[in-house]
Amino acid sequence: MKLIYISAGAILLSMAACDHADKKSPENVSSSDTIITQVKKDSNVAHGEYYVDTTYSEKETKIMDKISALTEVKKSNAYIDSFSQHTHGIALMIFKPEKGSKDYYVQAGYSGPERFETYYNFYVDSSTLAIRVDDAIEGDIVSLTEWRKREAKRK
Numbered sequence: 383m384k385l386i387y388i389s390a391g392a393i394l395l396s397m398a399a400c401d402h403a404d405k406k407s408p409e410n411v412s413s414s415d416t417i418i419t420q421v422k423k424d425s426n427v428a429h430g431e432y433y434v435d436t437t438y439s440e441k442e443t444k445i446m447d448k449i450s451a452l453t454e455v456k457k458s459n460a461y462i463d464s465f466s467q468h469t470h471g472i473a474l475m476i477f478k479p480e481k482g483s484k485d486y487y488v489q490a491g492y493s494g495p496e497r498f499e500t501y502y503n504f505y506v507d508s509s510t511l512a513i514r515v516d517d518a519i520e521g522d523i524v525s526l527t528e529w530r531k532r533e534a535k536r537k
Contacts, residue, residue, distance in 0.1 A: 445506050484508045
């Protein structure tokens with residue numbers, strides 16, 4: 383019986399500790415090489431109207447416009463708008479290329495109150511702006527065209 387009380391106490395103690403953990407949203411963890419933006423719910427997504435809380439380079443703006451213009455991203459934007467009672471749209475997190483790479487890494491998803499929920503992982507070539515997608519099911523990074531073919535087969 384003592385073992386049950388000790389186990390229950392340990393569980394309650396660990397739950398209480400988790401409740402007091404520092405809750406960080408993506409907005410709080412951004413660094414100088416990360417840009418977080420959220421597409422407005424009532425905007426024409428393809429024309430780069432963003433909640434601007436920082437300045438973007440011309441290239442970063444082009445990347446956000448190109449990602450926002452994708453059919454899949456537009457559908458996800460509408461989905462997030464619907465379940466958030468028209469208060470949120472899809473959010474983009476952009477990471478500048480790391481040393482030795484020429485690709486911007488872009489996460490697109492829902493920026494919720496507890497965490498960022500990634501829907502898509504994109505890699506955008508910094509010189510050509512060609513988009514590649516991280517295919518989580520296959521475990522590789524492929525062209526947008528190849529990824530769309532795979533997605534069509536999965537449906």
